[in-house]
Amino acid sequence: MAKKSTAKPDRPTPVFEYAPAPESREIGRLKPSYQIFVDGAFRDGSGEAVKTINPADEQPLAEVSEAGPADVDDAVRAARRAHTEVWGPMAGRDRAKYLFRIARAIQERARELAVLESLDNGKPIKESRDVDVPTAAAHFFYYAGWADKLGYAGFGPNPRSIGVAGQVIPWNFPLLMAAWKIAPALAAGNTVVLKPAETTPLTALTLAEIIAEADVPAGVVNIVAGGPAIGQALVEHNGIDKIAFTGSTEVGKLIQRSAAGTGKRLSLELGGKAANIVFEDAPLDQAVEGIVNGIFFNQGHVCCAGSRLLVQESIADEVVAALERRLTTLRLGDPLDKNTDIGAINSAAQLARIHEMADTGTAEGAERWSPPCELPARGFWFPPTVFTGVSQASRIAREEIFGPVLSVLTFRTPGEAVEKANNTPYGLSAGIWTEKGSRILWMANQLRAGVVWANTFNRFDPASPFGGYKESGFGREGGRHGLEAYLG
């Protein structure tokens, strides 16, 4: 940026002090140990027993018995049998009823799941409570309704399931991603083996409990906890027909390579480096809220995060000043506190990655700013961080950071904004802020991204297809389009 105010906003004197308002951790009904779910039964896996920790204080939460390769074999075999004998032949209306049961049970246990999610993941309770859990329930409810209407979905009059799906999900939305994967697969008549992320297995294993209580037939859903080796064993397993992966572009490419020649169907939801584009005529207060929501929602652990702010040069100083003012009011701390805006970074490894990228930003000449912000002594924390004066070539403008780090770039004309926004191998999402309708539609047309938020950001809905262009992957999750990945 040409000129930037060097005045640092101080933390404004609050009108009201916030008293701590923690949700009780008891609500999470944390168990001392969790088991994998294979063929309708919980059991110890043949892998190691690992402790999953609370990233907010590094204290162990529970012991998780991880799967070994033999468990993956068993799970795939169970899923195959369930597909052939039970779930595949079952009438769609009955599959629907099971999915409706799951949706309702998630709603009934919403508080428990939200607390558990915040404990295991580190995300603020207001997000797990208001976004993750209700959206997960809504996803099951949405796809339940499709199960007996597949012939109307536009994929031919008599669409068929594919078979057994191997599904690998990330740690940023553990329960929600499980719902995104399992609900459409089951609605379309497939059976699944799902591997949650190693650092966040608890809500997926609790979902297994819900699925068991719903009397879903054994083997229809199998959940195997484990690390990358188990993920690899699953996606490379000869017994699966379909791979669904959400995670990094790097791993996505490995999976695409390994699936070559196998005939397995593949859908990939990979990384992103979204441009959030603010024009000079944008409603600035709303835009600032949108920028904050775009990059600091879920600590920036969001593949579609608006991590590149493209702001029109004429208003750049004003926007950055307003943004910095707003960031000084964000509250970072205990994820279970209902007033918390920014929770913990999910793991030590991810925190190290964010530090490394942020240091690169400084080394490459960008100006770094964070609000005055006290980080808790224990746990994994990173303050909201804004880089200004970022060049397009800088690593922090090109690579996914997956943390609360915003890179600010400027543009003069809409054409330049489009060129900069599209100048990335990714293409998952983008944001546009302007009051001019024709410009919104023109920009939306020009941006090479699967989801475009105009005058809003980071909205998700089961009816709304989500997925990437280019190296952000292929296939869609959500909506009618989301069925295509699970129909033969």
Next chain:
Amino acid sequence: MAERLAIRKTYKLYIGGAFPRSESGRSYPVSTPDGDLLAHAARASRKDLRDGVSAARKAVPGWSGATAYNRGQVVYRIAEMLDGRRDQFAAEVAAAEGVHTSAALAQVDAAIDRLVWYAGWADKFAQVVGGTNPVAGPYFNFSIPEPTGVVGVLAPQSSSLLGLVSVFAPVIVTGNATVVVTSQDRPLPAVSLSEVLATSDLPDGVLNILTGITAELAPWLASHKDVNAIDISGAARGLRADLQQAAADNVKRVFLDPDESWEAEPGLRRLTAFVETKTVWHPVGL
């Protein structure tokens, strides 16, 4: 009086609307299934392929930005131009595939009809596969299909014209630009088709046609970083896994449909294979 001596045609490549020979100077003999020499076709090189990709990339903004109505008319125009040369193509298909002229003519007619069928999809496809999404909140939300970009196509090896048309028409009618590697042993109808394309109002570079050795060209197409998707159906079975692997370098969309029953109505599969679904949100409020 002696019979008039025939003028033999030189079969060249079609890149960016021009008809170059291979930059490599190479050619290869093309024969009928009975072994009679038909011509020496250009044997495209890796460099020709890259020229084709860059011509296609240049054509993407204009073609993908054209109205669907316009794209439909252009594809329909290809059908018109082809229809005017039915007899020529029937003879070429007959020679290439070793079938009787009447059977070849039926294939030419089917190819023309296929172009007409796809032309009509241009401005209906988005209505059928896109739409508004009833999200639970005060937002207007819609999804539309957009072209993937540059698509590499390995054309079917056996069906020299009908198969070829059936694989490229859905790619271009949805707004993509493409580089097509023709049937290796039956390339001549494709080369003649490029003459049809050149007179069909199809913008230069939208469709580029290369003749040559499939196994030599395909790996470069599959690994090319500026190709967004690839149809490997025309590759030999033993080659496909390598191509799929190379395609992962830039997360290419890979399409494989070994079904070669070109007579049946194709359905939507090839239309949906080379598009991306874009979803747009906007708040609703006063």
